[in-house]
Each structure stands twice: as C-alpha cells, then as structure tokens.
Amino acid sequence: MRRVAVASLIGTTIEFYDFYAYGIAAALVLNTAFFPELSDTAGTLAAFSTYAVAFAARPIGAIIFGHWGDRIGRKAVLIASLLTMGIATVLIGLLPGYETLGIWAAAILVVLRFLQGVGLGGEWGGAALLATEHAPEGRRGFYAMFPQLGPSIGFILANGLFLIVRLNVSEENFASWGWRIPFIASLALVVVGLWVRVTVAETPAFKKAAESDKLSRVPFVELLQREWKHVLLGAGVMMLQYTLFYTATTYCLSYGTKVLGIPQQDMLLMTLLAVLALAAGTIASATLSDRLGRKKVLVAGAAAGVIWGFVMFPLINTETYFLVWLALAGALGIMGVTFGPMAAYLPELFPTRLRYSGAGLAYSVGGILGGSLPPIVATYLNANFGSYTVGLYISFVGLISLACTLAVRETKDTDISV
Numbered sequence: 001m002r003r004v005a006v007a008s009l010i011g012t013t014i015e016f017y018d019f020y021a022y023g024i025a026a027a028l029v030l031n032t033a034f035f036p037e038l039s040d041t042a043g044t045l046a047a048f049s050t051y052a053v054a055f056a057a058r059p060i061g062a063i064i065f066g067h068w069g070d071r072i073g074r075k076a077v078l079i080a081s082l083l084t085m086g087i088a089t090v091l092i093g094l095l096p097g098y099e100t101l102g103i104w105a106a107a108i109l110v111v112l113r114f115l116q117g118v119g120l121g122g123e124w125g126g127a128a129l130l131a132t133e134h135a136p137e138g139r140r141g142f143y144a145m146f147p148q149l150g151p152s153i154g155f156i157l158a159n160g161l162f163l164i165v166r167l168n169v170s171e172e173n174f175a176s177w178g179w180r181i182p183f184i185a186s187l188a189l190v191v192v193g194l195w196v197r198v199t200v201a202e203t204p205a206f207k208k209a210a211e212s213d214k215l216s217r218v219p220f221v222e223l224l225q226r227e228w229k230h231v232l233l234g235a236g237v238m239m240l241q242y243t244l245f246y247t248a249t250t251y252c253l254s255y256g257t258k259v260l261g262i263p264q265q266d267m268l269l270m271t272l273l274a275v276l277a278l279a280a281g282t283i284a285s286a287t288l289s290d291r292l293g294r295k296k297v298l299v300a301g302a303a304a305g306v307i308w309g310f311v312m313f314p315l316i317n318t319e320t321y322f323l324v325w326l327a328l329a330g331a332l333g334i335m336g337v338t339f340g341p342m343a344a345y346l347p348e349l350f351p352t353r354l355r356y357s358g359a360g361l362a363y364s365v366g367g368i369l370g371g372s373l374p375p376i377v378a379t380y381l382n383a384n385f386g387s388y389t390v391g392l393y394i395s396f397v398g399l400i401s402l403a404c405t406l407a408v409r410e411t412k413d414t415d416i417s418v
Contacts, residue, residue: 012150061121281336
C-alpha cells in the first residue's frame with residue numbers, strides 16, 4: 001500500500017503541477033504574451049478562455065482513457081495519461097509568442113491546452129482507482145487521500161517555482177521568458193512519475209473482474225445507459241470544489257494583482273501559504289470519512305462553502321495581507337473538506353466494470369461546470385457589477401453541490417470488488 005500510495009500521489013502531483021502552472025501563467029502573463037493587441041480586460045478574458053479549453057477536454061480524456069482503463073486495466077492507461085499531459089506542458093513552455101507566430105501562437109496554445117485537459121481527464125480517475133481498489137476495507141477514505149493531496153502539492157510546487165523565478169528576474173524578463181521555466185522544468189517530474197508508475201501492480205478489483213469475464217465491451221455506452229444519474233450527481237458534488245479552488249487561486253491572483261494592485265510576488269506567496277489549508281482540509285476530511293461516512297463530511301463542507309461566499313471578497317477588498325490570506329485559506333480549506341473523500345466516494349458509486357469511466361467522467365464534468373467558468377464569470381461579474389457578486393456566485397454553486405450531495409446515497413460500506 002505504501003508503493004500504491006506514492007504512485008497515486010506522485011502522478012496527481014505532476015498532473016496538477018502541469019495544469020496549475022498554466023493557470024498561474026494565464027493570470028499573470030499569457031494575455032501579453034499571446035494576446036497583446038487586446039485591452040487588459042479582454043486579454044485576461046482571452047487567456048482565461050484558453051485556460052477553460054482544458055476543462056472542456058477533460059470529459060473527452062475521461063471517456064478515452066476510461067474506456068481503456070475499464071477494458072485493459074488501470075496501470076497502462078495511467079502511464080499514457082501522464083505522458084499526454086507531460087509532453088503538452090513542456091511544449092507550452094517552448095511555444096513562441098505572438099511576436100513570432102502571430103495568431104498561430106494562440107491557436108497552437110489552445111491545442112496544447114486541450115491536450116493537457118485530455119491527459120488530466122484520464123489521470124484522476126485512474127489514480128483514485130489505484131488507491132481505492134488496493135485499499136483494505138474500512139481504510140479506503142484514508143488511502144484515497146493520497147491522490148487527493150496531489151493538487152495541494154502540485155500547486156505548491158508550481159506556485160513556488162513561479163515565485164522563485166519572479167523574485168530572481170525582472171518583470172520584463174519574467175513576461176518575456178521567465179514564465180516558461182516552470183513548464184519546461186516539469187519534464188524532470190514526468191520522468192520520475194513514469195518510473196514510479198511502472199513499478200506498481202494492477203488493482204485486485206480489476207484482476208477479479210477480468211478473470212471472471214465481467215468487463216464491459218463499451219464502458220461509456222453502458223455507463224450512460226445504467227449510471228447516468230450518478231455521473232450527473234457526482235459532477236454536481238464536485239462543482240463547489242472546483243469553483244472554490246479556481247476562484248481562490250487563478251481568478252484572485254489576477255484580481256489581486258491587476259485590480260487591487262498587490263505585487264505579484266506577494267499574491268503568489270499568500271496563495272502559496274493558503275494552499276496549506278487545502279492540504280489540511282483534505283487530510284482531515286478523508287480520514288474522518290472512514291469514521292463518519294462520506295456524505296456527512298461532504299454535506300458539512302458544502303454548507304460551509306455557501307456561507308464563505310458571502311465572506312470572501314469583503315475580506316480580500318480590505319487589502320490587508322492577513323485578511324486576504326484568510327479569505328483564500330478559508331476557501332481552500334473548505335474546498336479540502338469537500339475534496340478529501342472524493343477519491344473514495346466517486347469510485348464507490350460505480351461497479352468495477354464501469355468504475356474508471358464513471359468516476360473520471362463525473363470528476364471531469366464537474367470540472368466544466370465548476371472549474372472552467374469561475375475565472376471567466378468572476379472577471380465579467382467584477383467588471384460589470386462589483387466583486388461582491390463573485391461571492392454570491394460561489395454561494396449559488398455551493399447550494400447546487402449541497403443539493404446533489406443530499407441526493408446521493410452513503411457509500412462508505414460499499415463492496416467495490418463487484
């Protein structure tokens with residue numbers, strides 16, 4: 001289990017490092033590097049739109065990798081998803097900007113961002129299953145915690161490297177070439193991740209299904225026929241988690257630097273420290289879900305998210321660093337509470353023959369609804385109605401997730417060997 005835990009953790013860490021590196025770059029420099037002829041607001045919206053492309057691609061990745069993950073096994077597919085994400089990320093770091101390629105630079109950026117989304121769409125479901133299907137009874141929440149820590153660690157690595165680069169180069173050099181360093185550096189992480197993944201065995205649940213000839217020939221079609229309600233409800237549960245995270249990180253990084261005038265390095269540092277609350281919330285909730293049940297923990301987190309939507313931007317708008325950090329840490333801590341049990345919760349909703357496809361698709365559809373829209377919606381709402389409406393948007397999404405959580409059964413004691 002230690003080897004499985006490390007394999008699931010390092011894989012999601014690398015994948016989310018790559019994914020978040022783009023979000024940070026989109027908030028800070030991609031508008032000038034690839035959309036220099038647009039106004040500041042329009043350029044930011046364009047950068048966030050390319051950012052959103054990956055969320056649209058994630059269900060496609062979940063369908064493709066989920067199909068093969070349910071057909072041939074979890075291990076081989078996880079290696080393929082890691083390579084897809086890793087190669088696309090390095091190429092973004094090497095991609096010439098608008099001054100060299102003109103409009104083609106933005107077009108290629110969209111394609112590479114799409115491939116990032118496809119890779120991540122296949123990664124999370126497989127990593128969650130790797131941990132959950134290996135875990136002993138009564139400890140699934142605990143071991144499924146490890147792939148859920150990947151986003152926290154991946155963001156800390158990405159944010160930390162951006163901060164180091166920003167502190168050591170001028171603003172002009174950072175906008176010109178410094179932002180590329182974290183993308184290119186991800187190649188080293190991918191090599192380590194591949195080595196770890198190769199050493200892990202296939203999961204017992206999949207082996208049992210394969211030996212019993214209980215695998216689905218077309219998992220995605222069967223999933224839509226038999227389990228579509230769980231896909232939609234699972235996606236609804238995920239919405240608040242994505243909305244809290246990408247508002248607190250990607251959007252607030254842009255809002256803090258460009259609207260409030262907080263220096264980039266200060267916002268990066270506050271965001272970096274706030275992500276520690278995400279890790280703490282993830283560990284606590286995943287562990288508690290084995291004792292209290294997944295549903296009780298998720299309901300408590302969703303209710304807290306509804307409340308925090310009213311608090312977040314009044315705190316940020318004080319421009320007092322501690323209160324800005326508190327606003328971010330509160331949002332990310334609540335996100336961790338709702339995120340921690342999900343790597344056990346979503347797989348437990350589906351039978352083995354459809355589990356990779358079902359868990360991955362629910363996770364990715366939740367990403368479209370809750371992850372791709374917040375930076376775009378928040379930028380529009382703030383520009384037209386003020387920052388407080390962004391908080392109301394968070395609370396509205398929280399109500400949707402709370403309703404979906406209440407509609408889904410408790411899964412803690414589910415037999416996942418069938």
